[in-house]
Amino acid sequence: MQWLDQYQLFLFDFDGLLVNTEELHFQAYQNMCLGRGFTLPWTFSQYCSIAHYSAQGLREKIYAEFPKLYQAEPNWDTLYLEKKYWIEKLLKEGAVKLMPGATSLLQELQARPITSCVVTHSPLEQISLIVEQHPLLNTISHWITRKDYMQPKPHPECYMKAIELYGGKDKAIIGFEDTPRGLQALKQTQALPIWVSQVPYPEIQPWQELGMIHAHSLEDISKLLAGKST
Secondary structure, X not given: OHHHHHOOXXXXXXXXXXXXXXXXXXXXXXXXXXXXXXXXXXXXXXXXXXXXXXXXXXXXXXXXXXXXXXXXXXXXXXXXXXXXXXXXXXXXXXXXXXXXXXXXXXXHHXXXXXXXXXXXXXXXXXXXXXXXXXXXXXHOOEEEOHHHOOOOOOOXXXXXXHHHHHOOOOOOEEEEEOOHHHHHHHHXXXXXXXXXXXXXXXXXXXXXXXXOEEEOOHHHHHHXXXXXXX
């Protein structure tokens, strides 16, 4: 992986990129609905196409899918607390796995004097549960979580802060995201944005035509970036 040496800072999203927690969030919503007597009929791709565009999207779509659920509990905060119970239960039970290619990439970075930083909206308490189960994540140099910035993605504040703290204008920086909102944030910085996702988002093709690099998993990154100059 000699291409790694071209960059001085690696930026990573967390959920769905390094760990399979996006799938677990989907399962938590399924469990929340099931606990109320409703079976969520979506596929994982359908869930992502809703959850990764709007903070309000899931609430609107779930209530639209199940009008009787809205009649029974119109307070979304109550349902979200039930969903939070399920995601924390899944995390504590050890359901989190590293995404394909994450292990080898992090091991290669660990062997080099290269700075890395996770930039995520996930809360620190959930991250701590995951890191306890996957100590390799401790090799990531820095972590920026939801308490460290004000504006969520697609606003670039979180990535700009990471670059200000750990990179610099003269540094070669590369970033990895798995959602449209995350990519929009990353694209507003000096970092080379890499979209890693198996979900067929409609933006992928037009953004590729503009030069964005897309990979189905972190396992594909070396093949795509080998020999790429900065």
